[in-house]
Amino acid sequence: MDSFIWGNDYGETVSCLVRSSNHSFGNIELSQPITSTSLNHFGQSVNLTLFMQQWESTVNMTLKAATKANTSSVHKYYSAVHAKFTEFADVYMMMQCTPDITSQDCKQCLGDSVKYFREQFRGKTGGMASFPSCLFRWDLYAFQGAFVNITRVSAIRPSQAQEKGSSIPEKKGISMHTRTITIIVVFIFINLLVFIGICKAKARRRKLINGLNGCSVEYSGSDGHFMLRFDLSMILTATADFSPENKLGQGGFGTVYKGILLNGKEIAVKRLTRGSEGGIEFRNEVSLLTRLQHKNLVKLLGFCNEADEEILVYEYVPNSSLDRFIFDEEKRPLLTWEVRFKIIEGIARALVYLHEDSQLKIIHRDVKASNILLDEEMNPKVADFGTARLFDTDETRAETKRIAGTR
Numbered sequence: 001m002d003s004f005i006w007g008n009d010y011g012e013t014v015s016c017l018v019r020s021s022n023h024s025f026g027n028i029e030l031s032q033p034i035t036s037t038s039l040n041h042f043g044q045s046v047n048l049t050l051f052m053q054q055w056e057s058t059v060n061m062t063l064k065a066a067t068k069a070n071t072s073s074v075h076k077y078y079s080a081v082h083a084k085f086t087e088f089a090d091v092y093m094m095m096q097c098t099p100d101i102t103s104q105d106c107k108q109c110l111g112d113s114v115k116y117f118r119e120q121f122r123g124k125t126g127g128m129a130s131f132p133s134c135l136f137r138w139d140l141y142a143f144q145g146a147f148v149n150i151t152r153v154s155a156i157r158p159s160q161a162q163e164k165g166s167s168i169p170e171k172k173g174i175s176m177h178t179r180t181i182t183i184i185v186v187f188i189f190i191n192l193l194v195f196i197g198i199c200k201a202k203a204r205r206r207k208l209i210n211g212l213n214g215c216s217v218e219y220s221g222s223d224g225h226f227m228l229r230f231d232l233s234m235i236l237t238a239t240a241d242f243s244p245e246n247k248l249g250q251g252g253f254g255t256v257y258k259g260i261l262l263n264g265k266e267i268a269v270k271r272l273t274r275g276s277e278g279g280i281e282f283r284n285e286v287s288l289l290t291r292l293q294h295k296n297l298v299k300l301l302g303f304c305n306e307a308d309e310e311i312l313v314y315e316y317v318p319n320s321s322l323d324r325f326i327f328d329e330e331k332r333p334l335l336t337w338e339v340r341f342k343i344i345e346g347i348a349r350a351l352v353y354l355h356e357d358s359q360l361k362i363i364h365r366d367v368k369a370s371n372i373l374l375d376e377e378m379n380p381k382v383a384d385f386g387t388a389r390l391f392d393t394d395e396t397r398a399e400t401k402r403i404a405g406t407r
Contacts, residue, residue, distance in 0.1 A: 003190040004132040005034070005183070017098060018187070019132055020194060028105040029132035033116055036182040037127035038139070048123060051088050058083040058093050058138075059114055066095035067107040077106045077134075082142070093138040101133050109134035228302030230313055235259065235304055239269055248320065251370070251384070258316060266316035267301060274308060282310040285384075292358055296350035298373055298383040314383070318376050321383075323369035339378050346380035347372060354382075 004019040042048055058081060065079035077097035084090050097106035113129040113136035121127050126139030238259030239246050248256045254272040261267060272282055282305070289300035304311040322343065325331045335343075347367070354362040364382065371384040 003194060005187045005190055006130045006135045028101050028109055030109065030112055031131065033113060033129045033131050034186060035117065035120070035127065035129045037121045038125045040125040041123050042125060054085045054088065055091065058091055062093045062095050063107065063110055066097065066110060067103050069103050077103070089140050091138060091140065092142055095134070095136050097134040106134060110136055230302050230304040230311070232304055232306040232309055235269060235311055238267065242271060268314040268316045270312040270314065272310040282312065285312060288360065288362060291360060294350055294353045296346040296379070296381055297353070298381040317373040317381055319374035319378060321370045322372040322374060322380070326369055342378065343372070343380045347382060350382040
């Protein structure tokens with residue numbers, strides 16, 4: 001999330017910047033600018049073409065001064081000009097860049113601000129266009145009261161082709177008032193968005209903690225992946241002390257049970273057999289599945305390693321595994337060719353992801369019908385990564401001394 005607002009105190013020309021972002025500063029930012037303009041337009045009695053010629057001269061003068069870095073001042077890129085036009089009212093103009101960008105970036109940023117204002121608000125009697133890295137302002141009155149630290153420019157003469165007698169309507173106080181209100185509203189709106197975002201994040205975390213009493217968040221690895229660590233007491237409550245009635249199936253390294261958390265969420269709990277090689281499978285699966293996200297891979301919600309127990313907690317997939325349909329005469333007719341094709345395609349997508357598209361290169365090594373879970377819409381989810389093998393990104397083959405997978 002990236003938000004910003006330029007503002008200044010009364011009596012000051014130099015503006016201050018309030019900015020929040022989810023990435024570091026220091027690079028030029030040219031997203032959609034924040035703008036505000038005067039409500040007034042130049043009347044038909046004003047020769048707008050001639051006025052814009054003098055306005056452009058003031059722009060060039062202010063831009064040149066602003067992009068000349070002043071390392072002796074806290075305001076590295078800054079310029080304010082009070083220009084007197086011969087046939088029009090005075091123009092006040094200010095340009096400012098953040099000190100963390102280069103002079104060239106400052107020039108580009110201010111150039112884009114001026115261009116945007118010129119294209120969108122030509123004919124207005126003042127206004128502002130700003131990016132996170134720069135601010136451009138001009139008006140027919142001194143900004144916010146006393147216009148200090150400025151360069152005063154003598155009358156800028158129009159070209160000989162200028163028509164005489166053109167003038168600008170008298171300056172209206174409503175312009176400053178309206179722009180001040182606009183800036184305040186924008187600032188409040190941005191802060192409101194940030195506040196709502198923080199509240200939602202806290203609410204989600206609170207709901208998770210309240211709903212999963214007995215869970216804590218644990219980070220896994222140096223790359224910042226995290227998952228839930230479940231308390232054993234919570235697992236026992238969810239599965240009714242691993243009741244046989246909740247047993248979903250059994251594999252080489254453990255037994256899978258259905259569980260229901262305190263918030264009503266259904267889970268699948270894999271209890272690894274003590275004294276087996278399940279410890280290797282446990283570490284392998286936790287390490288891999290925390291870094292994998294794909295709709296055709298089973299989701300690992302968390303784990304528990306407490307009191308000599310090693311337990312993996314997965315999302316609950318209601319239609320069990322593919323082998324329950326293939327080898328069951330009553331369920332087999334549900335596997336129409338359309339359903340079979342969807343299952344085959346989903347498995348293929350999961351394997352392509354593991355082999356080519358994920359941040360890791362993984363060979364599953366035990367793809368079989370009992371390791372393909374089916375959700376309520378018969379979408380496949382590849383499961384059981386206990387014997388999976390991690391490859392280097394440029395590695396295409398490897399040798400092993402140990403047989404893995406199911407015979």
